[in-house]
Amino acid sequence: IVSGSGDVGTAAATDTAEALTQALVVSGFEGELEQAGQIGKEMLKAEIMEWHKAGREAGVDYPEVEISKVWSKIIEILCNTEALRRKTSNMDQLRRLALEYECRVNPVFPMPDSRKTLLQLKERGLALGIVSNAQFYTPLLFSAFFGQAVNELGFDSECCIWSYKELKAKPAADLFPKAGKFLKANHGIDLSETVYVGNDMLNDIYTARQAGCKTVLFAGDKRSLRLRENDPRCIGLKPDATITELSQLVEII
Template sequence: MVYEELIRRYSTPMKPVAASLPPKGSPVKPVRAVLFDVYGTLLISRAGDIGGAQSEAASRIDEIAELCRGYGLTIEAGLLLERFFRNIEAEKKRLSDQGVEFPEVLIEEIWMRVLDIKDRDLARLFALEFELTVNPVYPMPGLAKLLDGLRNRGLEMGIISNAQFYTPFLFSAHLGRDLEGLGFRKDLLFFSYNLGFGKPGGAAFETAALNLEKTGVRREETLFLGNDMLKDILPARAAGFQTVLFAGDSRSLNLREDDDRCGAVKPDMIITDLAQLLDCL
C-alpha cells in the first residue's frame, strides 16, 4: 500500500519526553475492555496532537516548500499554509453553524480546495506527506507488547480518536498489522473523520459503551486511556468508564488546568509507560 510505504519512508525513531507526573492509582473494578486515544497516547506525536500542527508547520517552512516543488506546485509555502488553516477554520465554522458540535473536516477535501484540484487520490497523497512532514509520529515504547498482551488476555479493545484517513495506516506501517489484526474490535473503532465530529464530544464514547454492553461488558468494566483531560478523561468519565491519564510524553500531556470544565475531573489512574497498564490489569 502506497500510504504505508510513504509512512515508513518518512519514519524516524522518536522517544517520549518525560513529564513530571508520577504514576498512581489502580483499576477500581475488574477490566474487560480497554479503549484508547491515538495521538500522544499510542503514538508519539511531535506536534502533540493531530490538531496541533499549525505552529509546527510554520517552523518547517523549508520542508513544506520542498514538498510543494515535488508536486510541481508554484505556490509559496507560507501562502499555502495560510490557505490551508483558513480553509479548515471556515469548514469547521460552516459545520458548526449547521449544528455540528466539535466538527471535524475531511482533510483531503480541504487540500482539494487549497490546491484547486479534483483528484481525491492526489489530494490524499499530498495530505499524508504534509502530515508526515509537520507532525511525524512513532509508536510509543511498548505499544506492540501492550496490544499483544491485552489481546492474549481476552480483553476487548477499541479506539476513540480525533483522526484522518491516514491514521489507521500508521499502525499497519509501523506494526505490520491492520487494526483488526492487532486485536481491535471493528465496532469499537471511532475516528472523527468518519463521524464528522470529534472529541471532546461524547457521542462516540456513548456508542462504544452501548456496543460493549451488547456483548456483556459493562461501562464500569471499561477503561479509557488518553493524554488529554478535556478530550479524553472528561468524556470517558461521563460515559461511565474507568479513566487512565497517560502522562508519558510532556509534548502531548494536556492537563487543561485553566479549563473550568476539567476542574473537578480526576482520572482513576495515571501511567507514564504503556507497560504499567499491563502490570495493573
C-alpha cells in the same frame, strides 16, 4: 502514538511553506510550487477555520475536518490562480499530499512498549477499541510502526471511532456512546465495564468519565500530556489511575 508537537492530527500541525512545497513535489503536482507552498499554507489554515465555523453553525460543538476534502478545495483554488498546472488529481494523489505534508510538519512515532502492551491485552482476550481525534492516515500508522493493521493488533474495527469519519472531535459527548453501542452489541460489555486510556484530561478523561468509563491518564510524555488545569470541567477531576509507562496498563487491568 505521539508526535513532535504532542498531538496527532491536523490541529497539531505547525504549518510551513517549505513543507507544503516538498509535499506537492513528491505527490506529483506541477507548477509554481514554491508560490503554491506559500499561498497554500495560509489557505489551509483558513479552510480549516471555515470548516469549523460551518460545523458550529450546523450545531456541531466540536467540528472535525475531513482533510482530504480540505486539500481538494485548496488544490482547486491553486489551479484557478495558476500556481499549479491544472490536471486531473484523484483522491489517491490528494491523500498522498495530505500524508506527505502531515509527516513533514508533525512527525509521529510509537511510544515504548506500545506494540507489546497491545498484544498482551489481545492475548488476554480483552475487547479493544479506539476513540480518537484522527484523520484517514491515523489508522495507517499502526501498520507503519507495528507491521500489523489495527484489527490485527486486537482492535474491533466497529469499536474504533475516528473523528474524521464522524465530522466531530473529542470532547464531543456522543463519540464514546457510539463506541459503547458496538461494545455492547459485539461483546456484551457496558461502558461502565470499560477502561479508557488517554493523555488529555478534557478530551479523554473528562469525556470518557461522562460516558461512564473508568479512566487511566497516560502521563509518560510531557509533550502530549494535557492537564487542562484552567478548564472548569477538569477542576477537581481525577482519573481512576495514572501511568507513566504503557506496560503498567497490563498490571492495572
